[in-house]
Amino acid sequence: NAGVTQTPKFQVLKTGQSMTLQCAQDMNHNSMYWYRQDPGMGLRLIYYSASEGTTDKGEVPNGYNVSRLNKREFSLRLESAAPSQTSVYFCASSLRDRNIQPQHFGDGTRLSIL
Amino acid sequence: GDSVTQMEGPVTLSEEAFLTINCTYTATGYPSLFWYVQYPGEGLQLLLKATKADDKGSNKGFEATYRKETTSFHLEKGSVQVSDSAVYFCALKTGGFKTIFGAGTRLFVKA
Numbered sequence: 261n262a263g264v265t266q267t268p269k270f271q272v273l274k275t276g277q278s279m280t281l282q283c284a285q286d287m288n289h290n291s292m293y294w295y296r297q298d299p300g301m302g303l304r305l306i307y308y309s310a311s312e313g314t315t316d317k318g319e320v321p322n323g324y325n326v327s328r329l330n331k332r333e334f335s336l337r338l339e340s341a342a343p344s345q346t347s348v349y350f351c352a353s354s355l356r357d358r359n360i361q362p363q364h365f366g367d368g369t370r371l372s373i374l
Numbered sequence: 375g376d377s378v379t380q381m382e383g384p385v386t387l388s389e390e391a392f393l394t395i396n397c398t399y400t401a402t403g404y405p406s407l408f409w410y411v412q413y414p415g416e417g418l419q420l421l422l423k424a425t426k427a428d429d430k431g432s433n434k435g436f437e438a439t440y441r442k443e444t445t446s447f448h449l450e451k452g453s454v455q456v457s458d459s460a461v462y463f464c465a466l467k468t469g470g471f472k473t474i475f476g477a478g479t480r481l482f483v484k485a
Binding site: 264300301302318350352361364366367368 | 418467
């Protein structure tokens with residue numbers, strides 16, 4: 261029962277390198293999300309996908325792009341990594357985007373930009 | 375806009391002590407309220423939820439009651455264990471696509 265799977269778990273990049281973070285869910289959920297978590301700042305929404313074929317910006321989209329590849333997969337791309345993007349990235353999914361549905365999270369990708 | 379405010383941590387308790395983590399919210403409409411828990415090295419997990427006023431969510435000995443009159447959703451547990459050491463997030467979700475999270479409260483429980 262995998263739930264939400266994120267790869268890789270850890271990554272170190274140099275400034276200016278590009279990187280794609282992968283996320284897949286096996287719960288047949290409609291909606292998927294990317295967050296970043298920084299000390300003392302809680303979770304901030306980067307992008308979300310309400311359903312297959314749609315994506316929208318969240319609170320902090322600058323420097324990122326996303327692709328909803330199919331219903332299961334939602335990837336996050338850093339085109340030119342910057343030290344300010346050092347963070348822990350979480351992918352999440354929910355059954356439908358109604359307010360009673362909780363989100364299910366992956367275990368995160370710990371990304372360091374040097 | 376919608377927001378969630380929870381007490382700053384860290385909170386340090388001895389085993390078997392009573393726990394309260396305060397959470398208040400501001401929201402338009404009728405939000406659902408959630409508590410999530412994050413153990414070291416892991417993602418957030420749903421701990422409990424309440425979807426309307428006066429609902430009580432409960433799980434693993436934790437409880438929280440949706441208080442519309444005070445716009446609060448405080449987390450309580452009667453007797454904490456070392457294994458409860460984690461970061462706790464209060465969150466709300468309205469009819470839109472976004473969940474609003476509080477900043478998190480770190481709990482340390484000493485044996």
